[in-house]
Amino acid sequence: MRDPLRRPIRPIRPVGLALLTLASGVLLAGCGPKPAPSPGAAAYQDYCAICHGSRALGDGPIAPELEVPPPDLTLISTRNGGVFPLRAVADTVYGFSGKHEADLMPEFSPLLDGPDVSVPRADGGEEVMPMRLAEVVTYLESLQRP
Structure with missing residues (x-):
């Protein structure tokens, strides 16, 4: 006699197996080592975060x-009408006359x-700058939010 509380075991269909494989891959993805920060992110943390904050919100430890x-x-x-002003940001970070004074x-x-x-601009042009500066500027561009 069959137990009324037990359901029959059904085989896993291919779609179910694919979903199970995908779910286990997603779970395991968080278990590996974290990727190293980009060179721009590392330079930002080294040079900028003390004033601008680790998330670039203007709330660094010495900001007050x-x-x-x-x-x-x-x-x-x-603040620039939805366009990242690549050259202006590079000039501000790298240096321009009067900034330091x-x-x-x-x-x-x-x-x-x-x-x-x-470094490519949004308008299809490009800007030439030192590689380490380009890394910081492109990192800042990646942080932009609406």
């Missing part, structure tokens, strides 16, 4: 002590020197 509050770097595009930001150009690379 600064005369001019550091801006939220995740809103650069928003006005005590707005430390001088990073010696730290970010190196071979030049081309």
Whole structure:
């Protein structure tokens, strides 16, 4: 006599097996080592996070002590009509006349020197800048939010 509380065991169909395989792959994906941060993310943490914060929100550990509050770097595009101003950001990070004297930001150009690379702009053009600077600027571009 069959037990009324037990359901019959059905074989796993191919679709069910595929879903089970996918689910176990997703679960296991979080178990491996985390990828190393990009060179731009690492440089950002080394040079920028103390003022701008680890998430670039303008809330770094020394931000309250600064005369001019550091801006939220995740809103650069928003403040520029939805376009990331690649050259202006690069100039601000790397250095421009008067920046250092006005005590707005430390001088990073010696730290970010190196071979030049081309960085694509949203309008299809490109900007040429030192590779380490390009890494930081493209990292900042990746952080933009609406």
